Amino acid sequence: MTTGSKTTTVFLTTLCALLLTIVGLVQRWPGWAWAALAVLLVAVPTVTFKIAESRRGSFSVDFEEQRTAVPIERREHRLSSVALPSQWADYDFLFSATVRWYPLDPNGHGPVVNPAGLAVEAVLERARALTELRDPDRVSLVEHELGGALSRLCPDRTELLQAMAENVTLTLHAHDRERLDKLAEVRKDKAVWEHQRKYEQSKREYLGEDVLKDTGSAVVWWLAKNEDRVEKTVADLGLLAQLASAANDADVPDRLRAFVPQLVDGRTDAEDVDGPSTVVEREPTATEHFEAFLTSMGFPDGDVRRGMLAKQVADVIRTQGRNETAEEMLRRFEPPARYRSDDEDPSVGGDDAGFESPPGR
Structure with a gap:
């Protein structure tokens, strides 16, 4: 029983005694009643004190002991902007969280330690094991991963406490x-650049190694695009022969010269002027063959498609190491400005000239 309780008990006993005394005087109690009242007033406080002592226990709490009692320990610590390594060198995460812990020996019989330091060390070790395996450009995802991984109480390496983290932020x-x-x-x-480069390379390979490999391949390709125009394909054999020869930087084969009107007409005019003995036959260049092909296809001078098609054929010629012929062709036809840079995609010009990308390329 505390001092306050004892004072209250004595005060109430005294008050009851006064009231009973007044009642006894008014009622004129006999002498034995006054003796019983005196015994009752002494016995009630004594019995009350005994009962309170038995409930409190045999050990008394001294006031000085209460004053010097150890205060309750605060079991949390705030971390702010702690650098943790990522999978990329020199790109650190900034880790912030509230660290909480619970001692495994609450009675304090273990060694004297700094629980906050042990808890922070345990949490940082768990966080670092995760962040050093993650890319820094996934910082938001890693933040949520850390929030889940550190949300459980786990023992530290000394097994003196369990630690966890709340309010995790990662920046x-x-x-x-x-x-x-x-x-x-x-x-x-x-x-994107790699995709464009591979597209152009694939298109050049398709034109140079498949479509324009020789005159026969060019004829088959032209027939596939004009299935219902067989007669026109036959009439265009000379044009296809010139195009295939220009793409391969070679002369038109002798067996196909009869299909090239320019070669036949050029020889006839020379014979009419100078006579057979003075004829000096000059083989047309690949650029002249290509120009004749464009003219017969209905691409007159000034048509932008001439330059577009010339650039594509020049690219094919370059793949075979004939750079001089390619440069001559480009100088002759000079494609529009927006197709002069190798960084631009020439697919639009190629489609206008009648070329299509191979299936699956």
Whole structure:
């Protein structure tokens, strides 16, 4: 029983005694009643004190002991912007969280330690094991992973306490975030450029190694595109022969010269002027063959399709190492400005000239 309880008990006993005394005087109690009242007033406080002592226990709590009692330990610690490594060198995560712990020996019989330090060490070790395997450009995803991985109480390496983390946040330095954004943009641009380069390379291989490999391949390709125009295909044998010869930087084969009007007409005019003995036959160049092909196809001078088609054929010729012929062809026809750069996609011009990309390429 505390001091306050004892004071209250004595006060109530005294008050009851006064009231009973007044009642006894008014009622003129006999002498034995006054003796019984005196015994009752002494016995009630004594019995009350005994009962309170038995309930409290045999050990008394001294006031000085209460003053010097150890205060309750605060079992949490806030971390802010702790650098943790990522999978990329020099790109650190910034880790912030509230660390909480629970001692495995609450009675304090173990060694004297700093529980906050042990808890922080345990949480950082668990966080680092995860972040050093993650890419820094996935910082939001890693933050949620950490929130789940650190949400459970787990023993530290000393097994003196269990630790966990709450309110986990993960960020990057501002300059690191900018660098990662630039790297992502460069990777995307490179992927687009690689796709365009492979497309152009595939198209050149298709034209040079398949369509324009020789006159026969060119005829088959032309028939496939004009199935219902067999007679026109036969009439265009000379044009196809010139185109295949220009693509391979070679002369028109002798067996196909009769199908090339320019060669036949050129020889006849020379014979009429100078006579058979003075004829000096000059073999037309690949560029002249190609020009004749364009003219017969209905692409007059000034038509932008002449330049577009010339660039595609020049690209095919370059793949076979005949750069001089390719340059001569480009100088002669000079494609429009927007097709002069190798970085532009010539697919539009190729389609206008009648070429199609091979299936599956």
